[in-house]
């Protein structure tokens with residue numbers, strides 16, 4: 001029998017959104033129990049919401065670990081039918097749940113009837129969740145949600161959680177650990193179902209990869225537990241992305257223009273970027289270094305992509321001019337060498353980056 005998360009909606013997979021997939025999975029309360037943990041009774045469900053189980057922590061672990069109390073404002077991303085929120089709410093100041101599924105939220109509303117500090121929010125698109133101002137929560141978590149999201153969406157949720165947390169706020173996230181044999185088995189099983197990918201698909205991350213995403217957005221990972229199928233991260237919000245420690249690796253970067261094998265003529269600008277404690281950049285044409293390489297803020301797209309490398313990333317561009325009239329027509333090899341402050345050097349142009357100087361018939365070797 002296929003695990004429940006492989007069940008499909010009719011229609012083309014492209015038409016299925018996160019919302020419609022999860023709405024379909026939660027038409028009745030019994031379906032919603034099954035889609036969030038297992039076929040079960042309300043009593044058993046409440047017990048798992050409090051104690052947790054093999055799959056996920058419960059309210060008890062969150063309260064104990066992070067010392068939450070009557071003044072704490074808490075947010076769950078992908079709250080389902082408030083399995084955990086139903087148990088947390090009586091013990092904290094406010095519990096907010098956001099979810100893409102209106103059906104899940106209506107079961108959550110019924111389950112939390114009488115709890116005046118529960119707020120449920122239907123979201124129809126990706127973050128930001130504009131209903132919340134910056135720094136409005138003491139604790140944000142998402143459990144058994146990220147393994148159903150495309151990685152870009154998972155990353156966007158992490159970034160949003162960081163925005164919404166107060167300074168030094170606490171966070172918890174989990175996803176499936178791709179290095180665990182059971183998860184490999186489940187993931188391979190998902191390949192066999194054919195005709196496209198179900199929206200509630202299986203996504204998984206390696207522990208180091210999950211840590212990277214968390215640190216990129218600005219979490220200090222206090223504990224990364226990868227001993228079981230799940231990789232679980234217990235975190236604190238830092239003011240910004242985790243600074244990069246020296247990883248012992250040489251610099252990295254890119255020669256952006258001219259493109260590999262581009263035909264050029266006249267005066268040409270060679271431009272790119274190099275990062276990670278870069279002390280020197282050399283641009284060589286047919287092994288001859290160009291006399292001058294400028295460094296500066298030439299590539300504004302780099303810093304937002306590598307926030308952990310700020311402030312270096314803000315001025316990591318390099319630029320050199322090449323007068324191609326001094327070269328013979330045909331093919332010439334460009335190499336860019338970047339060296340860091342410990343003397344570690346790398347070639348940014350890999351195995352080959354050529355330009356073709358216009359004006360000749362064939363290509364020189």
Ligand SMILES: C[S@@+](CC[C@H](N)C(=O)[O-])C[C@H]1O[C@@H](n2cnc3c(N)ncnc32)[C@H](O)[C@@H]1O
Nearest residue numbers: 018022036078079080083099100101104143145
């Ligand atoms: C397996 S259930 C887990 C529910 C709850 N976290 C729990 O532990 O009981 C996954 C939940 O994530 C929600 N979800 C799926 N994609 C989402 C997205 N892109 N944004 C927010 N919620 C999402 C689903 O609607 C569903 O309620």
